[in-house]
Amino acid sequence: MNVLNIEHVSKIFGDKKIFDDISYGIHDGDKIGIIGINGTGKSTLLKIIAGEEETDEGQVITQNGLRITYLPQMPDFPKGAIVQDYVADGKWQKDWSTQSEARNILNKLGITEHDALVEQLSGGQKKKVALARTLVNPSDVLILDEPTNHLDNEMVTWLEDYLNRFKGVVIMVTHDRYFLDKVTNKILEISHGKIYSYDANYSGFLELKAQREEMELASERKRQSVLRMELEWAKRGCRARSTKQRARLERLEALKNGKAPTQDLDVQMDSVETRMGKKTVELHHVSKHYGDKVILDDFDYIVLRNQRLGIIGPNGCGKSTLIRIIDGMVQPDSGEVELGETIKIGYFAQEVPDMDGNQRVIDYIRDVAEFIPTRDGRISASMMLERFLFDSAMQYTPVAKLSGGEKRRLYLLKVLMEAPNVLLLDEPSNDLDIPTLTILEDYLSSFSGIVITVSHDRYFLDDVVDRIFAFEGNGKLTQYEGGYTDYVEAKARRFGGDGSSAGAADKSGSGADGNGEEPKKATKKDWKQGQNRQEKLKFSYKEEREYATIDDDIAKLEEKIAKLENDMMANATNSVKLREIMADKEAAEQQLEEKMDRWVYLNDLAEKIEAQKNNG
Numbered sequence: 266m267n268v269l270n271i272e273h274v275s276k277i278f279g280d281k282k283i284f285d286d287i288s289y290g291i292h293d294g295d296k297i298g299i300i301g302i303n304g305t306g307k308s309t310l311l312k313i314i315a316g317e318e319e320t321d322e323g324q325v326i327t328q329n330g331l332r333i334t335y336l337p338q339m340p341d342f343p344k345g346a347i348v349q350d351y352v353a354d355g356k357w358q359k360d361w362s363t364q365s366e367a368r369n370i371l372n373k374l375g376i377t378e379h380d381a382l383v384e385q386l387s388g389g390q391k392k393k394v395a396l397a398r399t400l401v402n403p404s405d406v407l408i409l410d411e412p413t414n415h416l417d418n419e420m421v422t423w424l425e426d427y428l429n430r431f432k433g434v435v436i437m438v439t440h441d442r443y444f445l446d447k448v449t450n451k452i453l454e455i456s457h458g459k460i461y462s463y464d465a466n467y468s469g470f471l472e473l474k475a476q477r478e479e480m481e482l483a484s485e486r487k488r489q490s491v492l493r494m495e496l497e498w499a500k501r502g503c504r505a506r507s508t509k510q511r512a513r514l515e516r517l518e519a520l521k522n523g524k525a526p527t528q529d530l531d532v533q534m535d536s537v538e539t540r541m542g543k544k545t546v547e548l549h550h551v552s553k554h555y556g557d558k559v560i561l562d563d564f565d566y567i568v569l570r571n572q573r574l575g576i577i578g579p580n581g582c583g584k585s586t587l588i589r590i591i592d593g594m595v596q597p598d599s600g601e602v603e604l605g606e607t608i609k610i611g612y613f614a615q616e617v618p619d620m621d622g623n624q625r626v627i628d629y630i631r632d633v634a635e636f637i638p639t640r641d642g643r644i645s646a647s648m649m650l651e652r653f654l655f656d657s658a659m660q661y662t663p664v665a666k667l668s669g670g671e672k673r674r675l676y677l678l679k680v681l682m683e684a685p686n687v688l689l690l691d692e693p694s695n696d697l698d699i700p701t702l703t704i705l706e707d708y709l710s711s712f713s714g715i716v717i718t719v720s721h722d723r724y725f726l727d728d729v730v731d732r733i734f735a736f737e738g739n740g741k742l743t744q745y746e747g748g749y750t751d752y753v754e755a756k757a758r759r760f761g762g763d764g765s766s767a768g769a770a771d772k773s774g775s776g777a778d779g780n781g782e783e784p785k786k787a788t789k790k791d792w793k794q795g796q797n798r799q800e801k802l803k804f805s806y807k808e809e810r811e812y813a814t815i816d817d818d819i820a821k822l823e824e825k826i827a828k829l830e831n832d833m834m835a836n837a838t839n840s841v842k843l844r845e846i847m848a849d850k851e852a853a854e855q856q857l858e859e860k861m862d863r864w865v866y867l868n869d870l871a872e873k874i875e876a877q878k879n880n881g
Contacts, residue, residue, distance in 0.1 A: 266292060266293045267290050267291070267292055267293075267328075268291060268292065268293050268327070268328045268331055268405065268406070268434060269290070269291040269314065269325065269326070269327050269328065269331065269406065269434070270288075270289075270290050270291070270325070270326045270327075271287060271288055271289045271290075271291075271313075271314070271323070271325055272288050272323050272324055272325070272326060273286050273287075273288055273322065273323035273324075274286070274287050274288070274313065274320045274322065274323035274324070274325070275287075275320065275321050275322040275323055276306065276309060276313070276318075276320055276321050277321055278309075279666075280658075282458050283305070283306035283309055283458065284306060284309075284310070284320075284458055284460075285458035285459060286322070286323070287323075287458075287459060287460045288323075289453065289460060289462065291406075291434060291436070292434075293433075293434065294432075294434070294450075295434050295435070295436075295450065295451055296428065296434075296435045296448055296449045296450045296451065297434075297435065297436045297437070297449060297450075297451045297452070297453055298437055298438075298439065298445045298448070298449040298451070298452050298453070298466075298467065299311070299436065299437065299438045299452075299453045299454075299455065300445075300452055300453070300454050300455070300467075300470070300698075300699055301454060301455035301456060301698065302654065302698045302700050302701065303668055303669075303670025303671045303673075303674055303696075303697070303698045303701065304667075304668050304670065304671050305455045305456065305457075306455055307410075307438045307455060308337075308338055308410055308438060308668070308669075310455065311335070311408050311410050311436065311438060312335075312337075313325060314333075314406075314408060314436060315333055315335035315408050316333070317335065317337075331405050331406060332357060332402075332403075332404040332405045332406070333404060333405070333406045333408060334355075334399050334402045334404035334406070334407055334408065335399070335408040335410075336395055336396055336399040336407075336408065336409045336410055336412060337395070337410055338410040338411050338414075338438075338669060338696075339669070340391065340392065340395035342383045342384065342391065342394075342395075344384065345382065345384075346382070346383045346384070347379075347380060347381070347382065347383070348371065348376060348378065348379050348380065348381050348382075348383055348386070348394055349364065349367050349368060349371065349379035349380065351383055351394060351398060352367040352370065352371060352394060352397045352398045352401055353366075353367040353401065354398075355398035355399065355401055355402050356401050356402050356403075357402055357403070357404070363401075366401050367379075367397065367401055370397040370400055370401055371393075371394070371397050373420070373423055374393040374396060374397055374416070374420055375393065375417070375420060375579065375580050375581070376390060376393055376394060376397065388415070388616060389414075389415030389580065390415075392414060392415045393415060393416070396409075396412055396424075400427065404433060405433045405434065406433055406434040406435075406436065407428075407431065407433060407434070407435045407436070407437075408436050408437070409435065409436070409437035409438070409439070410437070410438050411438060411439055411440070411695075411696065412424065412437060412439060413439050413440075413441045413444055413721070414692075414695050414696070415580070415692075415695075416580075416721060417577075417578070417579045417580050417721050418577065418721055418723060418749075419579065420580075421441065421444060421721060421723075424444075425444060425447045425448055428448045429447070429448060435448065435449075437449075440694050440695075440696075440697060440698065440699055440702060440722070441694070441722055441723075441724070442467050442699065442722075442724040443723045443724050445466060445467035446466045446467045446468055447466075448466075449466045449467065450464070450465075450466065451463065451464055451465070452465060452466070452467065452469075452470040454470070454474065461474075461477065540607060540686070541570060541605070541607050541608065541686045541687075541713075541714060541715075542605050542606060542607040542608075543605070544603070544604075544605030544606070544607075544608075545567070545568050545569065545570055545604075545605055545608065545687075545715060546567075546568040546591060546602070546603075546604055546605075546608065546687060546715065546717075547566075547567045547568070547602070547603040547604075548564055548565060548566050548567075548568075548590075548591070548600070548601075548602050549565055549600050549601050549602075549603065550563050550564070550565050550599065550600035550601075551563070551564045551565070551590060551597045551599070551600035551601070551602065552564070552597060552598050552599045552600055552740070553583070553586060553590065553595070553597050553598050553740075554598055559739055559740035560582075560583035560586050560587075560740055561583060561586070561587065561590075561597070561740045561742075562739060562740030562741055563600070564587075564600070564740075564742055565600075566734075568715055568717070569715075570715070571713065571714065571715065572715055572716075572731065572732065573709070573715075573716045573718075573729055573730045573731045573732070574715075574716070574717045574718070574730060574732050574733070574734060575718055575719075575720060575726045575729070575730035575732070575733045575734070575748070575749070576588070576717065576718065576719045576720075576733075576734050576736075577719075577720070577721070577726070577733060577734075577735050577736070577749070577752070578735055578736025578737070579736070582736040583736060583740070584691075584719040584736065585615060585691050585719060587719075588612075588689050588691050588717065588719055590602060591610075591689060591717065592610055592612045592689055594612075607686070608686065608687055609683070609684065609685045609686050609687065610685055610687045610688075610689060611680045611681065611683055611685030611687070611688050611689070612680070612689045612691075613676070613677060613680045613688065613689065613690045613691065613693055614691050615691040615692040615695060615719075617669075617672050617673055617676045618676070620664045620672065620676075621664065622663060622664050622665030623663055623664075623665065624663065624664050625660070625661050625662065625663060625664070626650065626655055626659060626660050626661070626662055626663075626664060626667070626675060627646060627647060627650060627660040627661060629664055629675060629679065630646045630649065630650060630675075630678065630679060630682065631646050632679075633646075633679055633682045633683060634646065634682060637649050637682050638684065647660060649678065649682065650678070653674055653675070653677075653678045654674070655671075655675070669696050670696045670697060670698055670701075673695070673696045673697055674697065674701055677693075677697070677701075677705070685714065686713070686714035686715065687714055687715045687716075687717070688709070688712065688714065688715070688716045688717070688718075689717050689718075690716065690717070690718040690719070690720070691718075691719045692719055692720055692721065692722075693705065693718060693720060693722075693725070694720060694722040694725050702722075702725065706725065706728045706729055709729050710728075710729070716729065716730070718730065723749040723750075726748050726749035726752075727748035727749050727750050728748070729748075730748055730749075731746070731747065731748070732744065732745070732746055732747070733745045733746075733747070733748070733749065733751075733752045735752065735756075802870065802873050802874050802877050803874060804870065804871075804874065808867060808870070811863070811867065812867045812871060815860065815863065815864050815867060816864075818860055819857065819860050819861070819864065822853055822856055822857040822860060823857065825853050826850060826853050826854060826857065829846055829849055829850040829853065830850070832846050833846050833847065833850070
């Protein structure tokens with residue numbers, strides 16, 4: 266049953282069109298994930314659906330009595346609010362169990378100080394309190410903006426289970442790809458002011474998006490091929506008096522005015538790392554306490570060259586403290602951290618450092634350098650910004666006008682531009698869009714240096730790290746080989762269980778051929794033989810005959826359609842005859858479409874045959 270309709274919505278911020286006449290219907294039971302690069306309007310769409318943001322055009326129509334609960338990315342709290350009372354006040358209809366429900370959800374999310382003032386909590390704890398207030402309310406539609414930020418892996422798994430059991434509609438923005446796989450049954454992609462719907466989870470979306478883009482490119486190739494044919498016909502001269510010739514001229518104009526599919530741009534990450542000597546990062550018997558709480562207890566480790574380490578554990582266990590100790594921002598109570606003389610650390614903090622909102626984007630980057638060395642040579646700060654999807658107009662925009670995700674992407678660029686050979690990443694996936702995360706993962710795989718990351722993003726850990734250190738109580742770190750899925754399986758073997766991964770999907774596949782045997786891998790020799798054994802292109806006898814007559818066939822069909830259109834006008838009052846003519850016209854148009862597709866194929870083949878002759 267349809268519960269909510271987005272009807273012809275448009276929205277403009279400044280000179281940027283966020284939404285351009287979008288429409289979409291949401292049905293009962295939909296679990297929708299919204300995807301798009303930072304700045305495309307994901308959070309804006311959530312606000313419009315929740316009634317927190319006005320549209321410039323169009324409207325959102327909801328079913329009568331529909332109850333919507335909204336979790337913003339950056340929640341606001343009333344001054345003096347008590348944690349438990351604030352959560353309980355979020356419930357529509359309070360009863361004797363409300364306070365108990367509030368305490369239960371707070372405990373699930375790791376908030377145990379129920380009587381504390383909200384304003385005294387950390388940013389991550391505040392987001393959890395806001396999430397608890399959202400979940401305590403039995404609404405019909407849950408709208409969640411980055412609900413997994415600041416949640417450790419155990420809490421994320423609990424939230425997955427909660428949302429899978431939730432009977433209403435869920436609409437959310439999240440960068441957690443495993444979370445999207447486990448919870449969603451539909452994906453909405455925002456791109457260049459339009460929305461594209463996919464009836465799938467994240468893995469299915471990747472396949473369907475690739476199919477959509479290939480179909481768009483195929484249609485564009487066909488348009489270009491037909492346009493070339495029509496332009497050649499027009500150059501040879503034509504008589505515009507006949508219906509057939511007029512139809513072809515009109516088609517030529519329509520082809521000229523057609524638009525190629527808009528391609529999403531990718532962030533291009535490139536920099537030159539500082540050369541690393543033999544000595545890297547060494548932690549010798551490091552301990553750290555905060556009052557009675559033990560953060561680190563006699564931790565001893567030497568980081569290997571080019572190693573990728575992931576640090577995981579429950580919130581508040583000391584993950585970020587360990588990163589800051591390595592960076593020198595926090596001093597250990599005992600032990601020491603030794604850095605090699607050539608070590609240059611780049612620290613990407615969990616929260617974006619304070620930025621001067623009046624400073625222009627390009628000046629923020631020029632504070633590092635006017636020119637940046639890359640593998641392809643020196644490039645300007647402006648060109649580097651363009652690689653990170655800040656076009657020339659955005660570069661002269663005040664930083665205050667950027668979205669939260671755009672600010673984080675800008676901050677990431679600044680860190681990479683300093684040419685570090687050790688990257689300390691504290692929750693790098695927070696507020697970064699999925700396309701940027703994918704590019705970052707590819708960049709880190711070829712990064713010539715050390716990567717040490719704190720992350721709750723299971724997909725990111727599986728893709729990037731080769732060793733995990735897990736905080737498992739009393740300041741002790743346990744070492745596990747591999748990524749997050751390997752960690753879950755190894756932990757299950759240690760403590761008993763079936764070794765299944767907590768929500769992590771298998772991205773690589775088994776590699777078996779279905780009979781339990783590994784398929785034979787192609788060798789370099791096989792590849793070279795395949796290259797040398799290039800098949801000679803040629804027309805078959807049937808194709809050659811068809812190629813010689815297909816232009817005339819297309820012209821006859823166009824003539825037939827034009828005649829049928831005239832017959833329709835002449836028989837406008839005869840309903841029986843009109844239906845017959847319309848059926849004939851539809852059949853002729855279908856034949857013309859098939860002939861056009863065939864013409865594109867034959868024309869492309871003819872061009873390839875000609876090129877092969879010229880080359881050899």
